[in-house]
Amino acid sequence: MRIAVVSLFPKVLDCISDIGVTGKAIEDGLVALDGINPRAYAVDKHGSVDDRPYGGGPGMLMRPEPLKSAIREARQKIKGQPKVVYLSAQGVKFDHEKALEYAKLSELILVAGRYEGIDERLICQEIDEELSIGDFVLSGGEIAALAVIDAVVRQIPGVLGHSRSAIEESFVEDLLEYPQYTRPECFGGEKVPSILLSGNHEEIRRWRLKQALGRTNKRRPDLIRRRAMSNEEYDLLEEYIAESL
Numbered sequence: 001m002r003i004a005v006v007s008l009f010p011k012v013l014d015c016i017s018d019i020g021v022t023g024k025a026i027e028d029g030l031v032a033l034d035g036i037n038p039r040a041y042a043v044d045k046h047g048s049v050d051d052r053p054y055g056g057g058p059g060m061l062m063r064p065e066p067l068k069s070a071i072r073e074a075r076q077k078i079k080g081q082p083k084v085v086y087l088s089a090q091g092v093k094f095d096h097e098k099a100l101e102y103a104k105l106s107e108l109i110l111v112a113g114r115y116e117g118i119d120e121r122l123i124c125q126e127i128d129e130e131l132s133i134g135d136f137v138l139s140g141g142e143i144a145a146l147a148v149i150d151a152v153v154r155q156i157p158g159v160l161g162h163s164r165s166a167i168e169e170s171f172v173e174d175l176l177e178y179p180q181y182t183r184p185e186c187f188g189g190e191k192v193p194s195i196l197l198s199g200n201h202e203e204i205r206r207w208r209l210k211q212a213l214g215r216t217n218k219r220r221p222d223l224i225r226r227r228a229m230s231n232e233e234y235d236l237l238e239e240y241i242a243e244s245l
Ligand code: 4H7
Pocket: 087, 088, 089, 112, 113, 114, 115, 116, 117, 118, 131, 132, 133, 134, 135, 136, 137, 138, 139, 140, 141, 144
C-alpha cells in the first residue's frame, strides 16, 4: 500500500515511520509512506499558504492553490487510483470497519488541514471522503492522519504476526478487552485473580469472556446492544451484573 500525507508538517510522519508495527511494515516493503508539503507549491514570493476567510471572522484558511498542487503531486508520486481523504471533525466517523475498508486500498492520500481548514471548493474538487477520528477538535489534521495510518496498516495482510492477528480479532467481535495481569503475583497489595493461576483453560476462557462482556456492558452499552449474544454469553453477563451489585 502506498500512502501519501499532504501536510505543512510532514516531519510528524517520523513518529510512525521509525518505530513499531508501522515502522516494520515500511521496512518490510508492505507500506510506502510519503509526506508532501504544500509550502513547496506556494504561488507568491513570500511562500504564503494561508489567507483570510471571505465573509470575515476569526482565523485563517489554507490557500487552495498550493494545497491543490500538493495533492496533484501526491497523486503523481503514488500513482494508481488513490482515495483522497481529508481529516476533519465534520467527517464520517473512523472505526474498525473503515480501517478494514482502507486496508484493501493500494493507494491512499491523507490531507491534513491546519489553520481553520480549507476552501470548500477544494473539498469538492479533490477530496473523496471527509473523515473524523472522533468528536473533538485537534490543532491540525496530522495527528488524526497518524491514527488512521496506524489503524489501517495493522489490518494489511502480513503486517501483524499470526498470533497478534488472532488477538486483534477481538474488536471485530464488538467487545472490549478483558483485564490482563503479569508478574508479580501480588502488586500494591492486590492479587492476580486466582482463576488465572489455576491452569484450567476452560474456566479461564469463561472468566475472560465474562469480564469482556461485563465491562463492555458498563462502559459501552451501545456495543452490547448491537451485538447478537449466545446463551453462554447471556448467562455470563447476568452473573457479572449479579456479582457487581
Ligand atoms: C479540518 C478543518 C481532525 C481540519 C479544520 C482534524 C479534529 C479532527 C482541522 C481543522 C482536526 C478529527 C484546525 C479546526 C484547527 C480547529 C483549531 C484540523 N480536528 N481545525 N482549529 N476529529 N483539526 O478527526
